[in-house]
Amino acid sequence: QQPVQSPQAVILREGEDAVINCSSSKALYSVHWYRQKHGEAPVFLMILLKGGEQKGHEKISASFNEKKQQSSLYLTASQLSYSGTYFCGTAGSSNTGKLIFGQGTTLQVKP
């Protein structure tokens, strides 16, 4: 079942902060975050695993609430290069779970 992302779109000024949320109706093993710029390939940002392990980007932080089946991506002191569409992908309750992507959140950072 597809995870739900919110908000759908956000516009920021440089230096402002943003939070993108991802929620699922099913128990999760992992949450993945990718960023895609217009006309380009999605680029890996981070994986958060059940139990607290994280793999990924040093400058971007995220949280994973296993009980609520939710994850949030925190973009602090945003830069122009942060602009793009952010996708979360969620995998079910085992390490063999299938990754399903959300519909995306478009972030635009203005000077």
Add this chain to the structure above:
Amino acid sequence: EAGVVQSPRYKIIEKKQPVAFWCNPISGHNTLYWYLQNLGQGPELLIRYENEEAVDDSQLPKDRFSAERLKGVDSTLKIQPAELGDSAVYLCASSLGLAESYNEQFFGPGTRLTVL
């Protein structure tokens, strides 16, 4: 290190024509994915290969879509015949590990298909 290579980048065809997309994953990556991405949506998995074996093709419309990954390296996705609704970006991705739940995926630039 070379990334995932896809060709062509753009393809325009008329409906009912066949079309094929090619993907060369990152060297050494065992797992290869084909995704479909509609405008304003996230990628949707069509098929996943572990080496040369298709381990998940449940979302592949098998009446018109086919795929192969001979020798467990590069892969081809084919549509025959194409329909108007097939217009989308077709993304290929690869990963080093076998479990998609905890392995980073590397995406190619995609092929943008337009069916007229």
